[in-house]
Amino acid sequence: MGNDDHALIRRVLVGEKDAYGALVVRHSQAMFRVAFRITENEADAEEVVQEAFMRGYHNLGNFDARANFRTWMYRIAMNCALDVLQKRKAQTTVIIAEEYDGEETTVQLTDSAAGPDRLLLSQEVEARRQAAMEKLTATERIAFVMRHMEDRSTEEIAGALGIAPNSAKQAVFRAVQKLRQSLAPLWVRS
Amino acid sequence: MKHLTEEELIDHYYSEDSDKAEVEAHLRTCTPCACAYEELGKLLANVRAPEAPARDSEYGARVWQSIQRSLEPYPAKQKRKFFYFPQLAYAAACLLLLAGAFLAGRMWEHVHTRSTVAANPQQAKERVVLFVLDNHLDRSERLLVQLNHSGAEGETADLPLQAEARQLLTDNRLYRQSVAQSKDPLLNAALDHLERVLLEVANSPDELSSADIARIEQEMNTQGLLFQIRVLRTRVSEQKQNAQAIQKGAVL
Numbered sequence: 001m002g003n004d005d006h007a008l009i010r011r012v013l014v015g016e017k018d019a020y021g022a023l024v025v026r027h028s029q030a031m032f033r034v035a036f037r038i039t040e041n042e043a044d045a046e047e048v049v050q051e052a053f054m055r056g057y058h059n060l061g062n063f064d065a066r067a068n069f070r071t072w073m074y075r076i077a078m079n080c081a082l083d084v085l086q087k088r089k090a091q092t093t094v095i096i097a098e099e100y101d102g103e104e105t106t107v108q109l110t111d112s113a114a115g116p117d118r119l120l121l122s123q124e125v126e127a128r129r130q131a132a133m134e135k136l137t138a139t140e141r142i143a144f145v146m147r148h149m150e151d152r153s154t155e156e157i158a159g160a161l162g163i164a165p166n167s168a169k170q171a172v173f174r175a176v177q178k179l180r181q182s183l184a185p186l187w188v189r190s
Numbered sequence: 191m192k193h194l195t196e197e198e199l200i201d202h203y204y205s206e207d208s209d210k211a212e213v214e215a216h217l218r219t220c221t222p223c224a225c226a227y228e229e230l231g232k233l234l235a236n237v238r239a240p241e242a243p244a245r246d247s248e249y250g251a252r253v254w255q256s257i258q259r260s261l262e263p264y265p266a267k268q269k270r271k272f273f274y275f276p277q278l279a280y281a282a283a284c285l286l287l288l289a290g291a292f293l294a295g296r297m298w299e300h301v302h303t304r305s306t307v308a309a310n311p312q313q314a315k316e317r318v319v320l321f322v323l324d325n326h327l328d329r330s331e332r333l334l335v336q337l338n339h340s341g342a343e344g345e346t347a348d349l350p351l352q353a354e355a356r357q358l359l360t361d362n363r364l365y366r367q368s369v370a371q372s373k374d375p376l377l378n379a380a381l382d383h384l385e386r387v388l389l390e391v392a393n394s395p396d397e398l399s400s401a402d403i404a405r406i407e408q409e410m411n412t413q414g415l416l417f418q419i420r421v422l423r424t425r426v427s428e429q430k431q432n433a434q435a436i437q438k439g440a441v442l
Contacts, residue, residue: 015263032249145239169201183237
């Protein structure tokens with residue numbers, strides 16, 4: 001597929017715009033999935049996919065022929081996703097801060113009863129996870145999503161983020177630490 | 191025993207650790223580390239990726255439809271270069287033509303020089319032989335004509351005729367030896383015949399009487415020799431002209 005991607009890229013660069021359509025069709029699903037896992041919003045994910053492919057097209061002249069097109073597109077999609085996240089960050093931060101104060105959470109999660117309360121707990125868990133994710137830096141969030149949810153190797157993460165493999169590993173480590181700090185009491189008590 | 195760090199536990203969870211077997215062995219024997227690892231696993235196992243809404247098989251095509259109108263095709267690189275830099279293209283073409291002409295000239299000259307040089311050893315030798323042979327035959331013809339005239343007019347042959355015969359005799363020996371390998375029977379025979387006549391004239395007494403000349407003419411058949419030499423001269427002249435034409439053609 002890599003060679004096919006490169007052949008399509010060469011055609012695009014000599015004026016065959018439609019060859020880029022084949023690349024878009026081939027990689028859209030994967031881009032949407034990862035965009036959604038980062039943004040956790042369907043509309044935002046679609047916006048990310050479109051924006052990523054547009055940026056990819058405009059920067060195709062800078063594409064390194066030795067690189068992997070999907071990894072390269074991941075990196076662009078990450079940047080687009082981050083832009084989207086930053087737009088809504090202020091609102092989200094305020095909401096999370098108001099809803100999930102530390103003391104309040106402890107009180108809510110001590111109840112392990114069944115029925116509506118259990119459903120409420122499940123919602124709380126999900127909300128807590130989202131809140132914990134929001135606390136991650138952009139690099140940590142992307143590194144964690146790629147490592148934990150996309151099952152990407154450290155090298156792939158490093159390639160997507162444009163950082164050293166050890167830095168990518170450290171980003172995953174810090175993300176897990178933060179998530180653990182936020183979520184560990186929840187699992188113990190529930 | 192040293193406990194595993196949190197980083198090592200995370201590495202092990204994601205199978206990023208380099209000493210996996212050693213970590214597993216440690217986890218089997220170290221309860222605190224095993225508990226910490228179990229807690230970490232429980233935590234991370236419950237951090238599930240949000241399920242992305244399914245996209246049908248036409249999703250990619252729709253994405254392309256939505257963005258393709260805003261994308262300008264990349265210009266073809268060769269056309270763009272020529273379009274933006276026509277002067278450079280023309281200048282390059284002119285330079286290319288000049289360079290091509292120069293190289294063609296050099297190659298032509300090289301080939302020509304080579305052929306001329308290659309042909310030289312054989313052709314030059316032939317041209318020299320033809321030239322000197324023609325000259326020699328010319329002088330021999332004149333001597334024979336003088337000899338015949340002297341005999342016909344009853345005069346005595348003077349010293350210069352004998353001196354000329356001696357000189358021609360020396361030259362004739364050389365030419366005869368030179369053409370001996372040429373497989374030209376007419377030329378060989380003529381030179382051989384000429385040598386005997388010249389020898390006779392050169393070795394005669396100081397003043398050849400008309401009787402001596404008549405004897406030589408009769409015995410040596412100088413009239414026949416003169417005819418042979420004239421025929422040879424004609425042939426040699428033609429060969430000289432052919433050789434000169436070939437030389438001119440090679441030069442051109």
